[in-house]
Amino acid sequence: MRKMTLLLGMLITIIAIAAGCGQKSGDPETGGKPEAQQHAEQTLHIQAYYTDDQILNLVQEKKDIKFADEKAKYLEALKALQSTDDAKLVKLWQENEFQSAILKDGGALIIDVKIPAEAHLGASGEDLAIQAVLKTVFQFEEVQSVDILVDGQSVDSLMGHVELEHPYTRKSIM
Amino acid sequence: MKKIGGMLLFCFMLFMVPNMSHASAGLQIYLNGVSLSPSAGGQIIKDYTMIPIRVVVEELGFQVDWDKKTRTVTIHNDKTSMTLVVDQKWATVDGKKVSLDMPPTLKSDTTLVPLRFVGEQMGLVVNWENATKSVYLFTSDYSSEVTKPDVPTTPGKPDQGGSTGEGSNNGSDGTNNGSNGSNGGNSGNGSVTQDLAEIQTVTFEDNRLVVGVSKSDVKPTQTKLSNPDRIVVDIPNAKFSDSFFNSQNFAANGQAEIQLTDHPLVSKIRYSLFSSNPSTVRIVIDLNQNQAYQFTTTKDPNTIIVDLNGGSTDPGNGSNPGTIPPANGKYVVVIDAGHGAKDPGAISLNKRNEKDFNLAQALKVAELFQNDPDVQIVLTRSDDTFLELKERVTVAKQANANLFISIHANSINKATISGTETYYSRDDESKAFAQVMHSNLVQGTKLPDRGVRKQSLHVTRETTMPACLLEVGYLTNQTDEAALYQDDFQNRVAQSIKNGIKQYLGLQP
Numbered sequence: 001m002r003k004m005t006l007l008l009g010m011l012i013t014i015i016a017i018a019a020g021c022g023q024k025s026g027d028p029e030t031g032g033k034p035e036a037q038q039h040a041e042q043t044l045h046i047q048a049y050y051t052d053d054q055i056l057n058l059v060q061e062k063k064d065i066k067f068a069d070e071k072a073k074y075l076e077a078l079k080a081l082q083s084t085d086d087a088k089l090v091k092l093w094q095e096n097e098f099q100s101a102i103l104k105d106g107g108a109l110i111i112d113v114k115i116p117a118e119a120h121l122g123a124s125g126e127d128l129a130i131q132a133v134l135k136t137v138f139q140f141e142e143v144q145s146v147d148i149l150v151d152g153q154s155v156d157s158l159m160g161h162v163e164l165e166h167p168y169t170r171k172s173i174m
Numbered sequence: 175m176k177k178i179g180g181m182l183l184f185c186f187m188l189f190m191v192p193n194m195s196h197a198s199a200g201l202q203i204y205l206n207g208v209s210l211s212p213s214a215g216g217q218i219i220k221d222y223t224m225i226p227i228r229v230v231v232e233e234l235g236f237q238v239d240w241d242k243k244t245r246t247v248t249i250h251n252d253k254t255s256m257t258l259v260v261d262q263k264w265a266t267v268d269g270k271k272v273s274l275d276m277p278p279t280l281k282s283d284t285t286l287v288p289l290r291f292v293g294e295q296m297g298l299v300v301n302w303e304n305a306t307k308s309v310y311l312f313t314s315d316y317s318s319e320v321t322k323p324d325v326p327t328t329p330g331k332p333d334q335g336g337s338t339g340e341g342s343n344n345g346s347d348g349t350n351n352g353s354n355g356s357n358g359g360n361s362g363n364g365s366v367t368q369d370l371a372e373i374q375t376v377t378f379e380d381n382r383l384v385v386g387v388s389k390s391d392v393k394p395t396q397t398k399l400s401n402p403d404r405i406v407v408d409i410p411n412a413k414f415s416d417s418f419f420n421s422q423n424f425a426a427n428g429q430a431e432i433q434l435t436d437h438p439l440v441s442k443i444r445y446s447l448f449s450s451n452p453s454t455v456r457i458v459i460d461l462n463q464n465q466a467y468q469f470t471t472t473k474d475p476n477t478i479i480v481d482l483n484g485g486s487t488d489p490g491n492g493s494n495p496g497t498i499p500p501a502n503g504k505y506v507v508v509i510d511a512g513h514g515a516k517d518p519g520a521i522s523l524n525k526r527n528e529k530d531f532n533l534a535q536a537l538k539v540a541e542l543f544q545n546d547p548d549v550q551i552v553l554t555r556s557d558d559t560f561l562e563l564k565e566r567v568t569v570a571k572q573a574n575a576n577l578f579i580s581i582h583a584n585s586i587n588k589a590t591i592s593g594t595e596t597y598y599s600r601d602d603e604s605k606a607f608a609q610v611m612h613s614n615l616v617q618g619t620k621l622p623d624r625g626v627r628k629q630s631l632h633v634t635r636e637t638t639m640p641a642c643l644l645e646v647g648y649l650t651n652q653t654d655e656a657a658l659y660q661d662d663f664q665n666r667v668a669q670s671i672k673n674g675i676k677q678y679l680g681l682q683p
């Protein structure tokens with residue numbers, strides 16, 4: 001159904017690097033077991049997703065995210081979608097706000113976003129924006145499903161062209 | 175003060191005036207016809223109107239206790255007491271547990287409570303008007319006063335002095351701006367009787383409301399409202415003919431009705447002389463459900479017709495008698511103006527709403543097909559109302575449509591991107607249909623051709639007939655935006671859409 005598959009994204013091993021003395025490296029593939037040093041800042045390489053000026057496909061770019069608390073990494077990964085240094089890429093989430101991304105039992109990630117009307121995209125932009133979120137968070141193996149809420153509410157559509165699934169599963173992005 | 179403008183408020187209670195001025199695009203809340211301060215901070219969350227507890231105290235006048243620790247709100251007056259807890263889907267009202275569709279919620283340190291629930295439990299009458307995003311609250315004593323079928327008395331002295339007249343005009347401003355227009359210089363009281371069109375008949379047969387009028391130059395307006403669902407038709411510069419008036423059972427409140435028992439679509443039809451300045455006849459069709467319809471006027475005989483045979487918009491109820499497809503041998507093409515009401519779509523560079531472009535463009539297409547011998551247009555919306563994506567699909571299914579076209583304008587976070595795109599979702603005839611539509615559309619828009627694209631979009635995927643979605647131009651591009659809101663441009667685009675439809679159906683242009 002989807003042009004792009006996540007296969008590549010899923011297989012990418014995300015290597016944590018210690019960004020300095022006393023910092024712990026984490027590996028999202030193992031779910032990052034919290035240890036004694038969990039409050040030390042970590043850096044992760046992830047793939048973030050944008051589109052090109054045809055607004056037809058997702059384009060991925062490597063980004064580093066930093067966080068002290070394991071729990072914060074999903075939100076940090078999503079925030080990576082809001083910026084890029086590559087002027088050729090079009091950001092799909094620049095003006096929207098990720099309010100929270102919380103992993104619940106059973107690998108259910110609940111993402112709460114704010115979508116100001118000024119940030120509404122056209123049909124393909126909306127579809128790609130959702131795909132970008134899904135591909136980004138499904139890089140973390142422990143994430144089994146994703147529910148995108150708007151201001152805490154389960155809505156039919158973010159921007160009026162594409163219906164939201166509540167929740168998305170890994171199947172949704174194949 | 176309460177009685178000033180009583181007549182207008184009275185009418186307003188009966189009909190829910192559609193043309194409320196809504197300068198601020200946000201939510202409006204009225205208590206007994208008086209607007210609450212804009213700083214009330216009410217907001218709509220998932221179709222529920224939520225208000226800060228501060229407003230419950232300050233504006234509605236109930237007692238409120240807030241326990242921060244347990245996040246519990248207690249609201250009471252001398253009759254009723256209720257307890258609500260943030261994010262808890264039930265409340266306690268006078269000791270009884272009541273379930274809540276929408277629990278109180280915390281938003282940036284403000285506790286918001288569901289207005290309808292709180293209002294109704296505390297004895298207020300709560301009406302929601304979707305078209306204007308307005309909530310009307312009435313205290314029980316107030317609403318019984320206005321709904322009593324007594325002719326409201328004019329306030330104060332019998333002589334209508336200038337200041338009293340002023341007062342009642344002001345009173346109407348808050349509630350009724352439906353009678354703008356031919357008001358120039360008129361003192362307000364003496365209504366001009368010559369030149370009024372006369373309403374001679376009001377009939378409802380075969381799911382069609384037909385209003386017979388004495389003149390052809392009437393300019394009726396129509397609005398679809400919800401909660402309850404109804405269609406409101408206003409005929410300005412009109413009155414009831416004497417013979418019609420005398421033949422009808424007009425109640426003391428100036429209203430007459432056609433009661434329809436067991437009709438699948440309509441419960442009743444009400445009409446009255448709604449305003450005397452300008453003299454305006456209002457006809458309201460009270461619907462049993464959200465219902466698609468077509469609004470037309472004819473000349474010779476001069477009639478205004480509301481045809482409910484266009485199909486039901488009630489999803490998943492395909493077998494109901496309201497969904498008879500038009501059996502007149504025409505192709506049925508659904509034109510879907512994207513977004514609407516609470517969903518503005520994208521916002522343009524100059525802060526104009528996508529939904530307005532979509533609607534204007536859709537109406538222009540419909541207009542071009544008026545009296546077309548081969549094609550009948552069904553609009554998913556003909557005014558600023560909101561439909562969920564699946565409701566748009568339902569309209570097409572129930573109208574037995576041959577083609578489906580959704581009209582949108584595009585938006586992306588890059589101002590240099592400009593041009594026209596056409597989308598389809600299914601690899602059936604939709605692809606060929608999209609190609610035909612697109613090649614015509616780009617001739618109409620004269621914007622850069624960004625091609626036919628496949629994308630999984632709800633309305634083009636879930637419909638069963640050939641379907642495409644037109645992204646006519648980019649609201650985020652200066653050149654495109656300037657064109658999109660121009661009449662000339664929209665006329666050209668409407669013609670190109672018509673050409674595309676005719677070409678695809680193999681009809682003479």
Ligand SMILES: [Zn+2]
Nearest residue numbers: 512519582583
């Ligand atoms: Zn749109």
